[in-house]
Amino acid sequence: MNTIDQLLPGKPWPLGAHWDGQGVNFAVFSAHASAIELCLFDEAGTLQTRCECLPGHTDDIWHGYLPNAAPGLIYGLRAQGEWQPEHGHYFNPNKLLLDPYAREVVGIFEWRDENFPYVHPSPPETPPEQPPAMDGRDNAPWALKARVVQEDSFDWSGDQSPGVLLPDTVLYEAHVKGFSRRNPAVPEALRGSYAGLADPASLAHLKRLGVTSVSLLPVHYALDEERLAGMGLSNYWGYNSLAFFAPSTRLASQQGGVNPRDEFRAMVKALHAEGLEVILDVVYNHTAEADGGGPCISFRGLDNASYYRLSPEPPVGFENHSGCGNTLDIRQPRVLQLVMDSLRYWVQSMHVDGFRFDLAPVLGRSSEGFERDGAFFTAVAQDPVLSTVKMIAEPWDIGPGGYQVGGFAKGWLEWNDHFRDGMRSFWLQTGEQATSLGDFAKRLCGSADLYQGSGRPPSTSVNYLVSHDGFTLADLVSHNERHNEANGEDNRDGHGNNLSNNCGAEGPTDDEHINELRGHMQRALLATTLLAQGTPMLCAGDELGHSQQGNNNPYCQDNEITWIDWAKADDDLIDFTAWVLSLRRQLLPFGNHWYSGLSDTLGLHDLHWRQASGEALEGDDWGNPDQRLLGCLIGQPGRAKAPLLLLVNPEVEAHDVLLPAGVWQAVLDTSHPRGLTRWQGQGEAPFALAAHSLVLLVAAGTELRC
Secondary structure, X not given: OOOHHHOEOOOOOOOEEEEOOOEEEEEEEOXXXXXXXXXXXXXXXXXXXXXXXXXXXXXXEEEEEEEOOOOOOEEEEEEEOOEEHHHOEEOOOOOOEOOOOOOOEEOOOOOOHHHOOEOOOOOOOOOOOOOOOEOOOOOOOOOOEEEOOOOOOOOXXXXXXXXXXXXXXXXXXXXXXXXXXOXXXXXXXXXOOHHHHOOHHHHHHHHHHOXXXXXXXOOEEEOOOHHHHHOOOOOOOOOOEEEEEEEOOOOOOOHHHOOHHHHHHXXXXXXXXXXXXXXXXXOXXXXXXXXXXXXXXXXXXXXXXXXXXXXXXXXXXXXXXXOOOOOEOOOOHHHHHHHHHHHHHHHHOOOOOEEEEOOHHHXXXXXXXXOOOOHHHHHHHHOOOHHHOEEEEOOEOOOOOOEOOOOOOOOEEEEOHHHHHHHHHHHHOOHHHOOOHHXXXXXXXXXXXXXXXXXXXXXXXXXXXXXXXXXXXXXXXXXXXXXXXXXXXXXXOOOOOOOOOOOOOOOOOOOHHHXXXXXXXXXXXXXXXXXXXXXXXXXXXXXXXXXOOOOOOOOOOOOOOOOOOHHXXXXXXXXXXXXXXXXXXXXXXXXXXXXXXXEOOOOOEOEEEEOOOOOEOOHHHHHOOOOOOEEXXXXXXXXXXXXXXXXXXXXXXXXXXXXXXXXXXXXXEOOOOOOOOOOEEEOOOEEEEOOOEEEEEEEOOOOOXX
C-alpha cells in the first residue's frame, strides 16, 4: 500500500502521471486553483489513504512525486479555490476529478446529483440560478478515476506506418463497433471491438475493396449526454469526449485480460501489416462537461476559466461554437499544449497515421475569429511528429464565421460539402434544380475554385457523397424524408434530403424497375466519388447496400439501425466498388495537379470537355439546364500515357454519344451490377450511353489487372 504522505515535490513535467521505474510523478495544470490534492484508491474505488496536496508548484503546474508507486495505481484529484461561478470558477474540493492526461479511465459514469458542482436543479435542463449554491456532497464513490500505466509495455516489433501518399489515398470512414458487430465471420466475443476490426475477416473485406486508410469515428473516452441517458439512449458516435489520451472502453472486447489501450494498439498493428492506415476522428472543440448546467468531472473543477471559452462580462457564460454547450479555449497555451500532447501521444505511442478534426475551425479561433495561421495550425506545421501525418478538417463550426471550406492552411485536407451537395443534385434531380454541367465539372476536377488559388493541390478536397452524418447511400436513393422517430425528438432532428430524387416511391418496394433504378444511382454516385480528382472517402456499408431504415441522424442508435448487416450484403455492389477502386489505382484518371484545358504544340489537350455530338462544351453550354450529357477526354500531353474518356448521362433515357477518333474499349459501365463491360469499338462513331450511368473508356489494348 502506498503512503501518500511520502509525496515529494517531483517535477512539473511531463503533465499527467508517469512512472519512471521507481515511483510516479504527478503534474497537473491549474492557473486559478489554490491547491491540488492527490487521492489514491483501490480497485473497488475505495479511498486507500487520505488525500494530500501536491507539494510542488511551478508556473501554474502542481506537481509531486510518490516513491515506490507503480503502474496500476488508481488516483483522482481535488482542486481547492474560489467558488465563483458568476466569474467562471467552479472550485469545489468535495468533487473528485479525472486527470485530463489520464491514459486509462476507471469506473462507469453515472448521472447522479453528486457529480455536479452545485445543487443540481430539477429538471436538469433548467439552468442554475446565478450564483448557484455549492454542493457539499463527496462524489468519490461514483467519480471516474485514472489508472497509472506503463507506457512502453506493448510489443511494436515489425510495425511500420504504410505512409500512403495523398494521390493514392482512399479513405474508409467506419465505426469500430458498427463495422463488425453483426459480422458472422468474426468470432462472437470480438464483434464490435478493436479486436473485431483487426480480425482476419474484417481485414479481408478492407483488402478486397482496395481502400488505403481506415478513418475511425471517435475512439477517445467519451460520455453519453444526460438527456440521452434519461431516454435510455447513448451517444453511439462518440462525439462527446472527456479523456483525450484514453481509448474508449466500450469499444474493447478485453478478451484474455488485454486492456483497451493494448487492444487498440494490436488493431493498429494488424491494419498496418495489411498496408492500411489508421486515421482518428478527434473532438478537441468541446468536452462532455456541457454548459454551466453540466457536471464537474475534470476540466471544470480543475480550472474552468482556463479550459473553456467564456463570455467576457459577468455573469460569465460559456461560448458555444460547438453546439454542445462549451468550447475548449485553444487560445490558452496550456490548453493548446493539451491538444498537441494528445495528438503526439496517439501518433508516437498508439502509432496512428493521421486525424480528422471535428468542427476544426474551433481550433483556429482567436479573439477576433478564425485564423488559418493561428497558434494551433502554426504549432502543427512546425511539429516534427504531427507535420508528417495526415490532417483532415471538418471545415465548419456553428460560431460566427464558422464556415471555412477552402480556408485552411497548406498541408490540410478538407471535407468538401460542395462536392457532396453538387454531385447528389446532379445525379438525383432533374430540370433546373439539378447541378449544371459547369458545377459538375468543377467538383469532378478537384474544386479548383476552392483550393487552387491558395496554392493547395487537388488532393486537398476530400470527396464524399455520404458520411456517418446523414443518410446511407442506399437510403439516399430510397427516401425523400428522414425517419428519425427512434431518436426521441419527434422526427425533428437531422437534415432533410433536400432532394426530390427520381428513384421512385418512399420506402421499400418490390417494383423491379424502381429497385433497378436505385441500383443504377448507387453505382453512378459511387463511381463519381471514387474516380473524381481529389481524395475519395467511402462510408462503411455503402459498398454493400447498408440501410439505416431512413434514419439520417442515428448518433444515438447503438443497435441494428447502425450496425452493418453483413447477412444482407450486396456482393455485386462490393465487387463493383472494388473494381472502380482497382481502376483508380491502375489508371488514376486525374492526377494530383491542376488542369488548364489547353493544348500542347501537337494539339493535345490535358482536359477536353465534349458534348454528345463530339463538339466542345463552351460558353452557355455549361449552364444550360437542357445540356446534361458530358464527355471528358483526359489527356497526358508530353507523356506516354494514353488518354482516357469519361462519359456521363444522368438522364432518364439512354443517348448516343460520339466518341473521339481511335479505337476504344470500355472498362467501366455503371449500368452493369458489377460495372463490367467488354465493349470495344472504333471512334468517330456513336456509343450507346445508358440512362443514369457513367462509363470509363481507355485506348484499346490497355492492359488492366482484374
